[in-house]
Amino acid sequence: xxxxxxxxxxxxxxxxxxxxxxxxxxxxxxxxxxxxxxxxxxxxxxxxxxxxxxxxxxxxxxxxxxxxxxxxxxxxxxxxxxxxxxxxxxxxxxxxxxxxxxxxxxxxxxxxxxxxxxxxxxxxxxxxxxxxxxxxxxxxxxxxxxxxxxxxxxxxxxxxxxxxxxxxxxxxxxxxxxxxxxxxxxxxxxxxxxxxxxxxxxxxxxxxxxxxxxxxxxxxxxxxxxxxxxxxxxxxxxxxxxxxxxxxxxxxxxxxxxxxxxxxxxxxxxxxxxxxxxxxxxxxxxxxxxxxxxxxxxxxxxxxxxxxxxxxxxxxxxxxxxxxxxxxxxxxxxxxxxxxxxxxxxxxxxxxxxxxxxxxxxxxxxxxxxxxxxxxxxxxxxxxxxxxxxxxxxxxxxxxxxxxxxxxxxxxxxxxxxxxxxxxxxxx
Amino acid sequence: xxxxxxxxxxxxxxxxxxxxxxxxxxxxxxxxxxxxxxxxxxxxxxxxxxxxxxxxxxxxxxxxxxxxxxxxxxxxxxxxxxxxxxxxxxxxxxxxxxxxxxxxxxxxxxxxxxxxxxxxxxxxxxxxxxxxxxxxxxxxxxxxxxxxxxxxxxxxxxxxxxxxxxxxxxxxxxxxxxxxxxxxxxxxxxxxxxxxxxxxxxxxxxxxxxxxxxxxxxxxxxxxxxxxxxxxxxxxxxxxxxxxxxxxxxxxxxxxxxxxxxxxxxxxxxxxxxxxxxxxxxxxxxxxxxxxxxxxxxxxxxxxxxxxxxxxxxxxxxxxxxxxxxxxxxxxxxxxxxxxxxxxxxxxxxxxxxxxxxxxxxxxxxxxxxxxxxxxxxxxxxxxxxxxxxxxxxxxxxxxxxxxxxxxxxxxxxxxxxxxxxxxxxxxxxxxxxxxxxxxxxxxxxxxxxxxxxxxxxxxxxxxxxxxxxxxxxxxxxxxxxxxxxxxxxxxxxxxxxxxxxxxxxxxxxxx
Numbered sequence: 001x002x003x004x005x006x007x008x009x010x011x012x013x014x015x016x017x018x019x020x021x022x023x024x025x026x027x028x029x030x031x032x033x034x035x036x037x038x039x040x041x042x043x044x045x046x047x048x049x050x051x052x053x054x055x056x057x058x059x060x061x062x063x064x065x066x067x068x069x070x071x072x073x074x075x076x077x078x079x080x081x082x083x084x085x086x087x088x089x090x091x092x093x094x095x096x097x098x099x100x101x102x103x104x105x106x107x108x109x110x111x112x113x114x115x116x117x118x119x120x121x122x123x124x125x126x127x128x129x130x131x132x133x134x135x136x137x138x139x140x141x142x143x144x145x146x147x148x149x150x151x152x153x154x155x156x157x158x159x160x161x162x163x164x165x166x167x168x169x170x171x172x173x174x175x176x177x178x179x180x181x182x183x184x185x186x187x188x189x190x191x192x193x194x195x196x197x198x199x200x201x202x203x204x205x206x207x208x209x210x211x212x213x214x215x216x217x218x219x220x221x222x223x224x225x226x227x228x229x230x231x232x233x234x235x236x237x238x239x240x241x242x243x244x245x246x247x248x249x250x251x252x253x254x255x256x257x258x259x260x261x262x263x264x265x266x267x268x269x270x271x272x273x274x275x276x277x278x279x280x281x282x283x284x285x286x287x288x289x290x291x292x293x294x295x296x297x298x299x300x301x302x303x304x305x306x307x308x309x310x311x312x313x314x315x316x317x318x319x320x321x322x323x324x325x326x327x328x329x330x331x332x333x334x335x336x337x338x339x340x341x342x343x344x345x346x347x348x349x350x351x352x353x354x355x356x357x358x359x360x361x362x363x364x365x366x367x368x369x370x371x372x373x374x375x376x377x378x379x380x381x382x383x384x385x386x387x388x389x390x391x392x393x394x395x396x397x398x399x400x401x402x403x404x405x406x407x408x409x410x411x412x413x414x415x416x417x418x419x420x421x422x423x424x425x426x427x428x
Numbered sequence: 429x430x431x432x433x434x435x436x437x438x439x440x441x442x443x444x445x446x447x448x449x450x451x452x453x454x455x456x457x458x459x460x461x462x463x464x465x466x467x468x469x470x471x472x473x474x475x476x477x478x479x480x481x482x483x484x485x486x487x488x489x490x491x492x493x494x495x496x497x498x499x500x501x502x503x504x505x506x507x508x509x510x511x512x513x514x515x516x517x518x519x520x521x522x523x524x525x526x527x528x529x530x531x532x533x534x535x536x537x538x539x540x541x542x543x544x545x546x547x548x549x550x551x552x553x554x555x556x557x558x559x560x561x562x563x564x565x566x567x568x569x570x571x572x573x574x575x576x577x578x579x580x581x582x583x584x585x586x587x588x589x590x591x592x593x594x595x596x597x598x599x600x601x602x603x604x605x606x607x608x609x610x611x612x613x614x615x616x617x618x619x620x621x622x623x624x625x626x627x628x629x630x631x632x633x634x635x636x637x638x639x640x641x642x643x644x645x646x647x648x649x650x651x652x653x654x655x656x657x658x659x660x661x662x663x664x665x666x667x668x669x670x671x672x673x674x675x676x677x678x679x680x681x682x683x684x685x686x687x688x689x690x691x692x693x694x695x696x697x698x699x700x701x702x703x704x705x706x707x708x709x710x711x712x713x714x715x716x717x718x719x720x721x722x723x724x725x726x727x728x729x730x731x732x733x734x735x736x737x738x739x740x741x742x743x744x745x746x747x748x749x750x751x752x753x754x755x756x757x758x759x760x761x762x763x764x765x766x767x768x769x770x771x772x773x774x775x776x777x778x779x780x781x782x783x784x785x786x787x788x789x790x791x792x793x794x795x796x797x798x799x800x801x802x803x804x805x806x807x808x809x810x811x812x813x814x815x816x817x818x819x820x821x822x823x824x825x826x827x828x829x830x831x832x833x834x835x836x837x838x839x840x841x842x843x844x845x846x847x848x849x850x851x852x853x854x855x856x857x858x859x860x861x862x863x864x865x866x867x868x869x870x871x872x873x874x875x876x877x878x879x880x881x882x883x884x885x886x887x888x889x890x891x892x893x894x895x896x897x898x899x900x901x902x903x904x905x906x907x908x909x910x911x912x913x914x915x916x917x918x919x920x921x922x923x924x925x926x927x928x929x930x931x932x933x934x935x936x937x938x939x940x
Contacts, residue, residue: 142581143581146581156813156814157813173825175825175826176826183799183803184802184803185827190812195805195825195827195828196827197825197826197827198827199827201845204845205827205830206830207830207833207834207837207933208834208837208843208844208845209833209834209837209929209930209932209933211843212837212841212843212926212929213906213926215902215905215906216902216926216929216930218902218905219898219899219901219902219930220930220933222898223895223898223930223933223934223935224933224935235726236725237724237725237771237772237773237820237821237939238770238935238936238939240821240824241773241824241935241936241938241939242935244824244825244826244829244935245829245935247826248826248827248829248830251826252826252830351525351529352525352526352529353529357532
């Protein structure tokens, strides 16, 4: 990565050059060329690593961390969860869920549905960060999610990924810098300047009026691809709109072209897998996007959670494994890290309906060939609790700091508005 | 030097000027409604828009029905009664898991009900903006919502949001001082900015800071950190009980404070009066009005700055009575200057409401329109932060632009994608009124005039010949290649709608 000619510095120079041009006029000229020629900075030749990419996978609803990374060596775990606990590896009990071995010395296992994660772990492509949380945890889904998205205890202000872009390229957004798959873009990606592109279905990231009649496309293109109106040079609102309209056309062309090709590997047929397949297609096509965002919901397992939770984790594991295989087939495996997180874990004690209620700290996963593999951090104590909940060991912003500093090579202190020691999730 | 703030001459108040007024002091209107304003002349037109408290519906040029009422519950998020609290305490003490689980399920149900009520309010407000015969009232309510921004997600009480919304409407063009006093007594705001935790022994500065920085003076504009600290003490004890404002005498800091270098045992009301005496306050509010009503260009012109100063002066002279200032502004030559026509980027709400009100399309499905607003960056009752919506260029990026273009397609045709398929809402509407009014004025129309008239009306101003040529080329491709000319008769309803979809996809359509 470091000896690649396509360094971050060049990307930034290029991005910022766009920024300074945008205020005058010729940005759209460059954008047009960009659209036709592709991004000259990015090669998608297999084996040529270039820009580093971060993929964020959000598990909404509060994933039960204790049944994901299972502390089978701790008797307190079985006391707290008599009906729903995952058994220790090697347990011979019919019908019971038996953990996959993760770290025998520490007495840690993985939920049996995470077969793919286990393979990634064994191959050195998975980093498990334990006990991740934050002080004075909020147990509301919305508030806690906002805390994770903003990186701030008061859950207010812009998103941490948005601020990353605001910092690396002050003044003007990078049109395809960040892409979220989903109906709405997550707060995490909203900067003061940088705004993400978001779409549920890439086929709809375009003007839909062209479906009304075949003759509509040509006048639409004439209107939206001009980049400027004849005879205007000033930086009026109208000029700004003309430039953005061209940006939108270029982005739409690129995204639609990217997803048109069949993937190199087979993805399973779940919502998360579909999203990651789209992300994989865009990476393969050499999009200049630095951060992608995918989401999956349903983790709010208040009742009868055993089957549901297993099913959810299976989808996560299968989707991410397929994505990693795709990246490998593309030759892009060294360019991409994937962060998997949830807004909180769940109560240590199971509740009255064989489920679990909202809790606090939980594990975070980082996937990729460049992670520091293994288990990072200690498993939180199951007896030294705070109001029935785990005490966090690693602040989630230490994970962000590691990704920003070590992976994206960005100043984390400024972006996170505070000094957070890197959790060291990237291989040094 | 006075010219920009001098009133416009009656002869200059033509169709385009009246259309400009109606889109800025409201959300646009049909050709017939614009013409009705022209006939009243500038004073009459402005008065009609501004004097919305007096039964405007009767001879309103905007002839919408008053919005249907809405039944809201005030008690969904009520505090538990002492009995309920006691029952929960007992269940916890006795480790009665079943009761605890039941109480928790009830609480979660109430939270769900409350979110459902908020979703209802979002639809209600949007349809009220679409249907109101008093558009300036809603336009101002929306302004205050962005100015005194309060987010539902933080306060989680839809009734409090509804009460605040009603206050913005009631005091929309009244007195700013009354409005500020209202906001420091408003449960939603007190909760949002933590003033319910602003106590004598441990002051919380959040409300005091935003009151100075965002609501009255502007960031760093004529106040010090000390004024914030001392001001916070003046605001202690202002909290709420249930749905009512409550002044908690026990928590009020009675000791003297030093604010703006004056000493006294000031309370919240005194603090507000002192703020409003600062000249920075009138200038700050005048600038915000200017950006909302006149131009949101990144730099303000010399005339623009002059107008802001005149507005500020008038505001002080009227002791913050806002109607006189708005009247002068909406009559001023500067407001109608060509440079200020089509100079504001429509907010998502403006885009939706103006498209329906001016073209006369059906409203389609409210839920879809609310969702579209969200996708375009404006969710009612949920501004992104206490700063409100930045507006201007911040509305526009590659993603929001497609949604903006597609929402016009949806309103005009009823077609939209549902997941991976298309669905169409079959509500028919007649677009020909957008052309018929030209015939009424000019007699027989040729196709060129019809297209130009349609497009300049939909865009709300002069259209470049280049654009007309693009659209006429399009119409020709639809015609029988053997036909020699495009007749007006060929401008069928379908073709008008196709043209409107293309106009809605023009970058200029984002301006008003």
